[in-house]
Amino acid sequence: MSELMLTARQIRYTNKAFWRNPAAAFFTFVFPLMFLVIFATLLGSGTVTLENGREFNQSTYYVASMAVFSVITACYTNLAIGVTFQRDAGILKRTRGTPLPGSAYLGARVIHVMIMSILLVVICAAFGWLFYDADLPTGMSLIRSIIVVLVGSASFAALGLALTPAIPNADAAPPIVNATILPLLFISGIFFPVGPDAPQWIETLSDVFPVRHLVDAFLGSFYGPPLFDFSWADVGVVAAWGVVGLALAIRFFSWEPRT
Amino acid sequence: MSDRAIEVTGLRKTYGDLEAVAGIDLAVDVGEVFALLGPNGAGKTTTVEILEGYRQRTAGEVSVLGFDPAGRERALRERVGIVLQSTGVDPYLTVRETVALYAGYYPSPRDVDEVVELVGLAEKGDTRVLKLSGGQQRRLDVAIALAGDAELLFLDEPTTGFDPGARRNAWEIVSNLSSIGKTVFLTTHYMDEAQHLANRVAVIAHGTIVAEGPPGSLAGRDRMRTSIRFRLPPGAPEPDRTAHRLPDGGYELRADQEETTKLVHDLTAWALESGFVLDALEVTPPSLEDVYLELTASEDVTA
Numbered sequence: 168m169s170e171l172m173l174t175a176r177q178i179r180y181t182n183k184a185f186w187r188n189p190a191a192a193f194f195t196f197v198f199p200l201m202f203l204v205i206f207a208t209l210l211g212s213g214t215v216t217l218e219n220g221r222e223f224n225q226s227t228y229y230v231a232s233m234a235v236f237s238v239i240t241a242c243y244t245n246l247a248i249g250v251t252f253q254r255d256a257g258i259l260k261r262t263r264g265t266p267l268p269g270s271a272y273l274g275a276r277v278i279h280v281m282i283m284s285i286l287l288v289v290i291c292a293a294f295g296w297l298f299y300d301a302d303l304p305t306g307m308s309l310i311r312s313i314i315v316v317l318v319g320s321a322s323f324a325a326l327g328l329a330l331t332p333a334i335p336n337a338d339a340a341p342p343i344v345n346a347t348i349l350p351l352l353f354i355s356g357i358f359f360p361v362g363p364d365a366p367q368w369i370e371t372l373s374d375v376f377p378v379r380h381l382v383d384a385f386l387g388s389f390y391g392p393p394l395f396d397f398s399w400a401d402v403g404v405v406a407a408w409g410v411v412g413l414a415l416a417i418r419f420f421s422w423e424p425r426t
Numbered sequence: 427m428s429d430r431a432i433e434v435t436g437l438r439k440t441y442g443d444l445e446a447v448a449g450i451d452l453a454v455d456v457g458e459v460f461a462l463l464g465p466n467g468a469g470k471t472t473t474v475e476i477l478e479g480y481r482q483r484t485a486g487e488v489s490v491l492g493f494d495p496a497g498r499e500r501a502l503r504e505r506v507g508i509v510l511q512s513t514g515v516d517p518y519l520t521v522r523e524t525v526a527l528y529a530g531y532y533p534s535p536r537d538v539d540e541v542v543e544l545v546g547l548a549e550k551g552d553t554r555v556l557k558l559s560g561g562q563q564r565r566l567d568v569a570i571a572l573a574g575d576a577e578l579l580f581l582d583e584p585t586t587g588f589d590p591g592a593r594r595n596a597w598e599i600v601s602n603l604s605s606i607g608k609t610v611f612l613t614t615h616y617m618d619e620a621q622h623l624a625n626r627v628a629v630i631a632h633g634t635i636v637a638e639g640p641p642g643s644l645a646g647r648d649r650m651r652t653s654i655r656f657r658l659p660p661g662a663p664e665p666d667r668t669a670h671r672l673p674d675g676g677y678e679l680r681a682d683q684e685e686t687t688k689l690v691h692d693l694t695a696w697a698l699e700s701g702f703v704l705d706a707l708e709v710t711p712p713s714l715e716d717v718y719l720e721l722t723a724s725e726d727v728t729a
Contacts, residue, residue: 173531180519180527187518187554256514264478264508265574266500267531423480 170271177267177275178282185279195245195283196290199237203229203291206358207299215360221394227302228360230295231389235319235382236357237287242280242320243348247327248340250276255337259422269422277324284320288312292389304389311388311397318402319381322409326377329415335425348378355379377408430489431456431578431609432477437486439472446472448633449486454626456577459600459610461624461641463617465722469633470613471511474582477611478508491578504533507576509567509584517556521547521566524555525573532574545569546595560587568596578609585619597622617714627714631722644717652686654679654693657705665696676706 186192207226214222253259262272295301304312330347334340352358354369355378361369373379380401387397432454439447447469454460464470475481476488479495479502488495493502515524525542529535542551545565550558558566564587571579581600585593600623603610614620620627621641628638637644657676658665669677681689690709697704 176530180516180523183523184516184518253514253516257510257512258514258516260480261508261510261513261515261570264480264503264506264510265528265531266503266533268500 170268173267174271174275174278177271178279181275181279182282185283191245191249195237195241196287199233199240199287199291200294202236202358203233203294206233216362217356217360217395220363223360223394224299226299227295227390228386230291230299230301231386232357232360232382234288234291234389235378235385236352237291238284238316238320239323239348239352239357239378239381241283241287242323243327243330244344245327246276246280246324247330247334247344250328251331251334251340252337254331254421255424257424260424263422273328273416273420277321277328280324281317281320284316285313288316302390304391308388308391312385315381315384315388315402318406318409319384322377322405322412323381325409325412325416327412328420329412331416332419332421351376351378356382377405380404429456430454431458431491432460432611433487433489434473434477435487437473437476437488438484439469439476439481440484445633447476447483450630450633450635452628452635454609454611456609457604457607458625459604459612459623461612461614461620461627462630463614463620463627463718464630468630468722470630471582473630474580474611474613478506478580479503504574505577507571507574507579509571509579509581511582511586513567515555515563515566515570518554520552520554521558521569522551524566525569528570529573532576534575535573536575538573541569541572544572544599546592561589561592564588565592565596568599572599572603577607579603579611581610581612583613583615585614585616593619617718621714629718629721636721637717641714644714651680651682653708653710654681654686654690655706655708655710656693659702659705662702663700665693 206229210225210229213225215225215228216222250259259272263269292301292303296303327344330344334343351373354361354373355376356373357378361373361379383395384397384401384405386395387401391397430453432452434450434452437447437450437452438445450469450473452460452473462470462473472481476483477490477495479490479498482496491502491505493499495502519527522538522542526538529538529541539548539551542548545568547562547565547569550562555563555566564584568581568584571581584600585596588596597619600610600612604625610623612620612623624641626639627641627644628635629644630636655672655676655678665677669679672678679689679693686709694704694707
């Protein structure tokens with residue numbers, strides 16, 4: 168069987184196991200929607216002012232930020248934790264002893280979370296359109312949105328894989344993964360918009376890391392001007408982080424339990 | 427084509443100052459069942475994992491089916507099935523799905539239902555791995571290793587955690603494998619397992635092979651003395667002084683194997699003449715375990 172066929176087959180099994188794991192499915196799919204409902208319900212009627220001074224309807228803003236949150240949760244948080252658990256359970260080591268190429272195994276995991284990301288973004292968008300009057304992208308905006316989701320999900324999946332060698336065991340996986348991502352989510356406008364009054368160092372810090380760039384790219388591609396300007400530079404920063412993550416993952420990835 | 431499945435010369439593996447494998451030679455023929463015995467930390471798993479391609483060796487020559495396993499070539503992995511000492515599978519797939527998943531990695535796999543049946547998991551076929559007992563999961567490990575119809579199988583302590591029935595069943599599977607020409611490289615803690623399955627046994631201790639040969643004659647086992655044990659009822663006369671007294675109150679005689687028949691005859695004749703019975707009479711040839719304990723214990727002392 169060709170590597171492509173093997174990868175496709177592996178994706179099917181990955182998907183089957185994913186939906187049978189209630190915790191993974193819940194945290195990936197229910198969590199972001201729950202947050203979206205909470206934020207939109209509590210804050211939905213007002214407007215927010217972004218760094219660029221533009222005003223946004225809050226529920227519209229949260230449709231976009233929760234879509235990004237769901238992509239990062241699926242690709243980075245859940246993939247890093249899930250792969251660490253599989254490593255500690257010896258599943259990776261067993262797979263390593265079979266003819267399946269390692270790239271087909273990991274490729275399938277990455278492509279699977281990318282597919283989940285598209286599904287999540289579609290659900291968030293549909294939810295926003297149904298309940299919060301959020302606009303759906305069409306034409307060029309739609310194509311740009313798809314590119315942003317693909318680049319964002321692939322990059323965060325690569326970063327998730329790159330993190331696993333730094334996690335000593337499965338018990339340590341959730342705290343380590345959350346410690347690396349939660350502060351960034353807070354300073355990057357996922358849970359609340361970072362307005363023009365935010366201190367400069369917050370802005371500088373969030374500028375270095377990929378989360379805010381993904382939020383901005385998403386707002387820009389999803390809503391576009393005049394609400395929010397789309398910039399390929401944001402997509403570029405996210406992609407650059409993805410390339411660094413991939414290089415680190417290739418260099419340091421471990422197929423065997425660390426202990 | 428050589429008829430050697432595995433050939434190892436001067437294999438060494440060091441971790442820092444620790445020499446886990448200190449220069450061993452091994453040769454396993456095609457179709458043979460070879461057992462590597464040794465206590466924990468003797469270098470058993472390190473050796474197997476070098477052969478399987480998981481570890482890089484420090485020095486020496488290794489050939490597995492004509493390949494150097496360190497190269498991790500797919501063409502080699504397609505011909506090898508592995509049961510690792512501790513591994514998992516996805517808990518959310520069923521038994522049949524799991525076997526099918528792994529079978530699909532190989533160019534000409536065995537029939538999934540047949541393999542599931544073979545390891546005795548037929549009625550668990552649609553059960554998720556999550557719900558299997560430890561012994562059943564181990565049988566699934568064996569099923570996965572068989573799924574690809576590989577010609578060489580590495581079984582690292584394959585029956586640990588099996589009940590006696592499941593162990594007999596696993597032995598039968600391994601015997602069947604060798605009868606259809608598969609080569610099996612086994613490590614085990616169970617002497618009866620090596621005795622029952624292996625054509626040849628090597629004992630490893632402190633990273634070196636201390637004995638190698640067929641289980642029946644390993645390290646002169648065929649020349650070791652038989653033990654004859656018995657108990658005497660109260661009031662019976664003392665046996666002659668060649669029998670020594672055991673801590674549990676019984677007696678033991680040692681005899682060369684060719685003398686055993688005569689000695690048992692003399693002993694029972696003496697008992698009959700004196701008019702009492704010999705309780706718990708046992709005639710035990712030296713077991714592989716005796717040989718093994720002697721070999722690995724003496725290593726400990728000299729180390």
